[in-house]
Amino acid sequence: MSVGKGKSKGKGVAKGHVLVIGQTIWRFTPNRRVYASRDISNAPIWREHFEKWYVIGENRTSYIVAYSKKIDPLERKLPRIEKKSFAETGKAEGYVFSQLELERAAWAEENGTHIMDRIRYTRDPDLLATIAAASGYKGPPVPTACSHGELHTECDACEDEDRTTADAQEAVRAEEEEERARGVYEDGELP
């Protein structure tokens, strides 16, 4: 079941993400360790730390969660997920709320370091430019080829074009000044 958006029943609780009673969630449980092989010297499978839990009840401020739907939500000391912050963020520390979210988090956990290793020492300017753009890096941009396949500042063709453009702009400026001198004004322009 996915997390919906809508009105929460709780009084004074902001609209936003809501959990539904009976919904499956996954709780991060560090002690739950599953290994890929019998060799436990390897790290446990990260995704397997997550245990299936359920939303079994709610009160004004919190959802009450447990590892079994059969548990009485009125039992004391059951873990809770605070409604207000969940409504705002759709997240709660130590939980994921859909299979998609779990798989995405597991992918990031299992591949993040390997990806970082690939990019850490790269000096490939295009790869670095992609990462710079994706990460909001504010440094200078990677130099790119002009339309002639050269570095703009070193390109004769660009230089010619720039000169032509500058000449054309100069011609327009000169013409405007001449019109001004002759007393030709645009509508609303002051003499």
Ligand SMILES: [Zn+2]
């Ligand atoms: Zn050029």
